[in-house]
Amino acid sequence: xxxxxxxxxxxxxxxxxxxxxxxxxxxxxxxxxxxxxxxxxxxxxxxxxxxxxxxxxxxxxxxxxxxxxxxxxxxxxxxxxxxxxxxxxxxxxxxxxxxxxxxxxxxxxxxxxxxxxxxxxxxxxxxxxxxxxxxxxxxxxxxxxxxxxxxxxxxxxxxxxxxxxxxxxxxxxxxxxxxxxxxxxxxxxxxxxxxxxxxxxxxxxxxxxxxxxxxxxxxxxxxxxxxxxxxxxxxxxxxxxxxxxxxxxxxxxxxxxxxxxxxxxxxxxxxxxxxxxxxxxxxxxxxxxxxxxxxxxxxxxxxxxxxxxxxxxxxxxxxxxxxxxxxxxxxxxxxxxxxxxxxxxxxxxxxxxxxxxxxxxxxxxxxxxxxxxxxxxxxxxxxxxxxxxxxxxxxxxxxxxxxxxxxxxxxxxxxxxxxxxxxxxxxxxxx
Amino acid sequence: xxxxxxxxxxxxxxxxxxxxxxxxxxxxxxxxxxxxxxxxxxxxxxxxxxxxxxxxxxxxxxxxxxxxxxxxxxxxxxxxxxxxxxxxxxxxxxxxxxxxxxxxxxxxxxxxxxxxxxxxxxxxxxxxxxxxxxxxxxxxxxx
Numbered sequence: 001x002x003x004x005x006x007x008x009x010x011x012x013x014x015x016x017x018x019x020x021x022x023x024x025x026x027x028x029x030x031x032x033x034x035x036x037x038x039x040x041x042x043x044x045x046x047x048x049x050x051x052x053x054x055x056x057x058x059x060x061x062x063x064x065x066x067x068x069x070x071x072x073x074x075x076x077x078x079x080x081x082x083x084x085x086x087x088x089x090x091x092x093x094x095x096x097x098x099x100x101x102x103x104x105x106x107x108x109x110x111x112x113x114x115x116x117x118x119x120x121x122x123x124x125x126x127x128x129x130x131x132x133x134x135x136x137x138x139x140x141x142x143x144x145x146x147x148x149x150x151x152x153x154x155x156x157x158x159x160x161x162x163x164x165x166x167x168x169x170x171x172x173x174x175x176x177x178x179x180x181x182x183x184x185x186x187x188x189x190x191x192x193x194x195x196x197x198x199x200x201x202x203x204x205x206x207x208x209x210x211x212x213x214x215x216x217x218x219x220x221x222x223x224x225x226x227x228x229x230x231x232x233x234x235x236x237x238x239x240x241x242x243x244x245x246x247x248x249x250x251x252x253x254x255x256x257x258x259x260x261x262x263x264x265x266x267x268x269x270x271x272x273x274x275x276x277x278x279x280x281x282x283x284x285x286x287x288x289x290x291x292x293x294x295x296x297x298x299x300x301x302x303x304x305x306x307x308x309x310x311x312x313x314x315x316x317x318x319x320x321x322x323x324x325x326x327x328x329x330x331x332x333x334x335x336x337x338x339x340x341x342x343x344x345x346x347x348x349x350x351x352x353x354x355x356x357x358x359x360x361x362x363x364x365x366x367x368x369x370x371x372x373x374x375x376x377x378x379x380x381x382x383x384x385x386x387x388x389x390x391x392x393x394x395x396x397x398x399x400x401x402x403x404x405x406x407x408x409x410x411x412x413x414x415x416x417x418x419x420x421x422x423x424x425x426x427x428x429x430x431x
Numbered sequence: 432x433x434x435x436x437x438x439x440x441x442x443x444x445x446x447x448x449x450x451x452x453x454x455x456x457x458x459x460x461x462x463x464x465x466x467x468x469x470x471x472x473x474x475x476x477x478x479x480x481x482x483x484x485x486x487x488x489x490x491x492x493x494x495x496x497x498x499x500x501x502x503x504x505x506x507x508x509x510x511x512x513x514x515x516x517x518x519x520x521x522x523x524x525x526x527x528x529x530x531x532x533x534x535x536x537x538x539x540x541x542x543x544x545x546x547x548x549x550x551x552x553x554x555x556x557x558x559x560x561x562x563x564x565x566x567x568x569x570x571x572x573x574x
Contacts (some may be wrong), residue, residue: 379497382439414495
């Protein structure tokens with residue numbers, strides 16, 4: 001069963017719909033977003049020059065830095081009286097990336113998330129334990145809003161407080177759960193430690209997981225431990241949040257809602273558009289968004305597109321689970337972090353050098369980020385308390401700026417290996 | 432003349448760190464007169480008085496250590512009950528906070544090393560001299 005008829009569009013229907021909405025979107029951004037007008041004029045292109053879907057490759061790309069440079073609302077195509085929701089994620093040099101939704105955008109979001117839930121067979125009889133982070137992130141509220149509209153009973157449990165979550169999961173009899181895959185494993189481990197019988201004590205039958213990379217093996221493991229169907233949900237706030245793509249029960253590939261989000265795969269170096277089946281960076285153009293329409297957004301995520309028909313009957317293309325990044329972005333328990341953001345925070349702190357090292361590792365099933373920071377040549381103090389305070393200060397600043405808990409270790413001057421040329425700033429021990 | 436240049440050196444809490452430090456000093460013919468270690472879970476501070484502080488600082492920095500000088504003073508004590516009390520009382524009467532203290536012994540005398548609050552160094556020395564206590568001249572340690 002599908003949630004909407006668009007999911008089984010014929011090729012012609014889909015392409016007509018896409019072209020039609022692309023043209024509307026181009027007129028919208030050209031006339032309402034000065035950033036795009038300028039960009040289009042720079043390369044001498046007008047909305048009416050785009051006559052076919054193939055012409056999309058003539059359009060300029062949009063990068064995360066463009067959102068930052070137009071902070072906070074410079075990329076919005078509507079006035080604030082039309083905006084009903086604002087979300088934001090941490091930015092790359094201190095300023096956050098801001099996204100806004102009109103009522104129409106909220107409908108689109110509920111529509112694509114409705115498709116996700118329908119892939120998992122959810123109906124108004126279900127109880128959804130929403131263990132995805134609430135707040136400025138799009139995750140928690142993205143799942144929440146759509147579930148509520150489908151009259152699914154939502155439990156806004158968010159993240160953390162694992163023991164309490166287990167108690168609620170059992171006593172409320174949730175049939176579905178959301179979260180990051182690592183949190184799902186962490187919950188299972190904790191459940192075993194607390195003496196729960198996972199298959200008997202809980203009523204879960206389906207889970208929707210995302211926000212961090214996951215191998216097929218990991219997905220199967222979570223499905224087996226919990227005795228549930230595993231559905232992966234892909235999304236990013238710049239496009240809409242969760243709901244850009246998700247997997248049905250037939251494979252680990254994710255159906256991409258290309259009637260709303262037009263996908264291309266490019267070679268991240270040459271920026272050349274690649275064929276279906278080839279791996280490259282996913283680029284998305286929103287086709288129906290109003291608040292923040294976005295042209296050829298560089299997601300940084302590496303994947304490939306396939307048009308091999310799926311047994312579920314949906315005709316929308318499918319992408320692989322994200323296999324990597326075209327940049328150095330790290331995903332820490334579902335939160336995106338760039339090393340440059342960390343450096344930006346460290347640069348404002350005295351008594352340390354900018355020779356640091358980021359070490360990502362697993363503690364149990366959760367990600368743990370450690371940052372080794374070098375003390376400057378002149379030892380700042382003769383007092384252990386001062387150094388401990390410095391350590392705490394750096395941790396607090398990182399938490400404030402990036403919303404992540406980091407274990408900061410102060411290390412001796414010159415103890416981090418200097419390398420010839422590009423420094424090795426990140427050691428990812430999780431892979 | 433009373434300010435002894437104590438070296439404060441940052442070291443990580445891991446195997447071999449302290450020996451790296453002591454090795455650099457011994458290789459360069461520097462004698463450690465007294466040493467005190469303060470630590471937290473992740474790192475420590477070595478406070479040490481050596482016979483050639485300027486040279487020691489230079490070679491330690493070359494070897495990649497974070498080093499600073501801290502002014503401390505040494506007070507001569509006799510091995511009798513009440514001698515340490517006398518020193519501490521003299522300081523506390525003058526309202527001077529002791530940050531830390533450690534001691535060492537030479538053949539016939541004991542010396543307590545003191546670090547007091549910043550800006551209270553001269554005041555502390557004066558309080559001790561007024562109480563007829565003997566402060567060791569810094570040159571006593573140097574070569």
